[in-house]
Amino acid sequence: MAEFSIKSVSTIRTLIQWCFFAWVVGIGIRFGIFVNAVESGAATSWVSRPPGVEGFLPIGALTSLKYWLLNGRIHPVHPAALVIFLAILLMSLLARKSFCSWLCPVGTLSEAAYTLGRKLFGRNFRIWSWLDITLRGVKYLLLLLFVKIILLDMSAEALAGFLDAPYWAISDVKMLHFFTRMSVGTMVVLAVLTFLSLLYRNFWCRYLCPYGALLGLISFTSPFKVRRDAVGCTGCQRCSAACPSSLAVHASRAVSSPECTGCLTCVAHCPERNVLAMQPCFRKRPVPVWLFPAVVVLTFSVGIGVGMVSGHWHSSLSYADYQQLIPLVPYLSH
């Protein structure tokens, strides 16, 4: 049987990223059609509401997580938000911050942006290291803020009040409007972020994304790490030059950084055989290169599948509920 090479894993990763991206766009379009039907006064929609749209509600998912932990039941309004959130947390527990480099649509766009930027400007730029370290702290501060406000400060009554309120019920519609009815301020911020993403690798993910910060911290538990065999290593530093997270792979026996997204780019750029590999801690001998991608895809799929079969996927809201709630959107936006 032909050997499954690390180069083919890189190609498969790109394929998975763009297939997932297309799937997410498809969900957005379907939800747009659904909302449009309600807004235009149609008696029904020819497409059902896609629960996957709740993947765009991570703050609500965090609230839902605490509600679940306190009450032992999943709030029925947007259960898929929690299911998707838990599936992604599980990915980080097992397979580093792999959601960022294998599935996240923002990560995919970031990667496309810096690849394009490299073509346009001949290279990607690097921020001074003192500023880079300072800026990397911003995403952890944002994460701390959400953890304090939601996980630490919100009482059981406040949680139920938030999740039972119309604001949470139509947060998916407000998220859709964020993209389809973009304000000038939002457009300017997105344009600035896009420009910075062309210049610097993964600008948003590296400095500003609190979701990525959380996944990075959880990834400390992952048994998988990029491990380097110091004996066979020639010190060429191609791995470090290729790493989108600018990690010093060539100087590490095992990459433990919370910034490692498990993209395997370093492994694909190592010219030496069996020197650099994504290896689980419980096995000393090399594992097949398909193992890590298989863990990534299976963990996400199983997580979502469990949510679906256990009846925690579809929202309790009906089309009629949306007919009542959507006219309230302008009054609940601020």
Ligand code: SF4
């Ligand atoms: S160390 Fe390797 S696997 Fe981790 S982010 Fe850098 S290139 Fe990707």
Ligand code: SF4
């Ligand atoms: S690319 Fe491979 S050989 Fe070169 S420094 Fe990195 S691990 Fe060592």
